[in-house]
Amino acid sequence: MKVGIISPSVFYKDCEDEGGPAPHLFYLYSYLKYHNPHIEVDVLDLNYEIGTVTCQQELEDFLRGTEALLQRGGYDILGISCWSTLHFLGSMEVARLYRRLNPEGILVVGGYHATAVPEDFDFPGSPVDYVVKGDGEVAFHRIVNGEIPRETRCQVVQGVSLSLPEVPLLWEDYKYMRGARDIKLWMSRGCPFACSFCLDRLTKWRGLSPEQGVAEIERAYRLYPQAEGIWFMDPLFAIARPWRETFLTLLRERDLPVRFWIETRVDVIDEAAIDLMADMNFTVAMGIEAVVPRILALMKKTTTPERYIERFLELDTYMNERKVPHLVNQILNYPGETTGTIDEAFAFWRRYFDSHDARYTLITPPPVSVLSGQRTGPELVTLRRGVRL
Numbered sequence: 001m002k003v004g005i006i007s008p009s010v011f012y013k014d015c016e017d018e019g020g021p022a023p024h025l026f027y028l029y030s031y032l033k034y035h036n037p038h039i040e041v042d043v044l045d046l047n048y049e050i051g052t053v054t055c056q057q058e059l060e061d062f063l064r065g066t067e068a069l070l071q072r073g074g075y076d077i078l079g080i081s082c083w084s085t086l087h088f089l090g091s092m093e094v095a096r097l098y099r100r101l102n103p104e105g106i107l108v109v110g111g112y113h114a115t116a117v118p119e120d121f122d123f124p125g126s127p128v129d130y131v132v133k134g135d136g137e138v139a140f141h142r143i144v145n146g147e148i149p150r151e152t153r154c155q156v157v158q159g160v161s162l163s164l165p166e167v168p169l170l171w172e173d174y175k176y177m178r179g180a181r182d183i184k185l186w187m188s189r190g191c192p193f194a195c196s197f198c199l200d201r202l203t204k205w206r207g208l209s210p211e212q213g214v215a216e217i218e219r220a221y222r223l224y225p226q227a228e229g230i231w232f233m234d235p236l237f238a239i240a241r242p243w244r245e246t247f248l249t250l251l252r253e254r255d256l257p258v259r260f261w262i263e264t265r266v267d268v269i270d271e272a273a274i275d276l277m278a279d280m281n282f283t284v285a286m287g288i289e290a291v292v293p294r295i296l297a298l299m300k301k302t303t304t305p306e307r308y309i310e311r312f313l314e315l316d317t318y319m320n321e322r323k324v325p326h327l328v329n330q331i332l333n334y335p336g337e338t339t340g341t342i343d344e345a346f347a348f349w350r351r352y353f354d355s356h357d358a359r360y361t362l363i364t365p366p367p368v369s370v371l372s373g374q375r376t377g378p379e380l381v382t383l384r385r386g387v388r389l
């Protein structure tokens, strides 16, 4: 049996992906291959194989290239990763191509978009057989092993929250790791906070132990010493203080010549962690999401919005002193936003940018906009002044 896992190109949009093999494809591959060594498993990341699609000509190239890859692959089962909404158009093109080439083949879709709106794949004549919600490893493995009988129409399968030590990572086997400059992996999954817009809300934090985490990083780095960056893709990195301090201390002892990336919250990260990270090359991304207390409360980001904003400013100052590069994401046009709250947010950021050496970029994944700022050199300050909010 031959199984394919495919991530379609993003259509008509620049995407904030600083590179490195997509971790969800790597973990899905590792879990399936480890538990089914007799099955041939192949991964196709079309952003690497073909590239993004921004015009009609590129769409035609994408369709031709994907058809050739699918024909060559001859997959009995194909898993499509509709990871973000930006992957939806590509996912549907791949699904239709696969169904035309393999009328009897089994077609599975998973990812954040699939989790948020599984009904997008369930319509009369849909080429999709299964839509997996949430963590995909166990559900995909069960579908591949025939444990979830196929029905005449698309069915939704609830994923199983994995504890990370259950995924032995097949670093040696994975073709996209060779030559990769960045390595992305998870120390944990899940988040106990309740932000109302987030699919990871109220999920149990489940991680490797600090020792297991550092051992995994060393293993990856030993195999791929060309790597320049290690990205921790945890929705909320190192929520517990003892875990964080042990992990960062162990990591610092390894003295790896790479840069690191984490995503955290302003009310989780603290000065002690920043001190440890300051000696390593860490970039800290903070999902601040809003700077207007009313909007923060609507988002259920925090129950103490004023203190939350104050804490961001304290940490920002401390990270500047300790020279830790950091950035924030802000969501605009959240339901409940008014012209008044937008004006308040822009006034906050104008004050901030006028007193900081910082920049922002606008990212617009439908239906939200994300504003992110990062310390940088004077040329980008000029750029920010050239861009109108």
Ligand code: B12
Binding pocket: 005, 014, 015, 016, 017, 018, 022, 023, 024, 027, 028, 078, 079, 080, 081, 082, 083, 084, 085, 086, 108, 109, 110, 111, 112, 113, 116, 132, 134, 135, 136, 137, 139, 140, 189, 190, 197, 198, 199, 200, 233, 234, 235, 263, 363, 364, 365
């Ligand atoms: C870390 C992160 C990133 C990382 C990349 C992580 C990665 N996996 O590649 C970076 C910083 C690069 C990033 C970039 C972007 N991100 Co982001 N990111 C996150 C974050 C914080 C955590 C994601 C994560 O690792 N989750 C844990 C793992 C276990 O879940 P997972 O990756 O989804 O993988 C599992 C399932 O999806 C499933 N699965 C996936 N594919 C398949 C396929 C099959 C066949 C099956 C069965 C299952 C399956 O199985 C996987 C393994 O269990 C989330 C959520 C959040 N709290 O904010 C946002 C989030 C996913 N990102 C989001 C967005 C919009 C983006 C960008 C499009 C932003 C932009 N405009 O550029 C880019 C897209 C990058 C790209 N090329 O795909 C949105 C998606 C919303 C949407 N509907 O589109 C989220 C939900 C944030 C939000 N609330 O808005 N992101």
Ligand code: SF4
Binding pocket: 191, 192, 193, 194, 195, 198, 199, 200, 201, 202, 235, 236, 265, 287
């Ligand atoms: S803290 Fe981050 S990961 Fe957790 S629920 Fe909020 S947005 Fe999601």
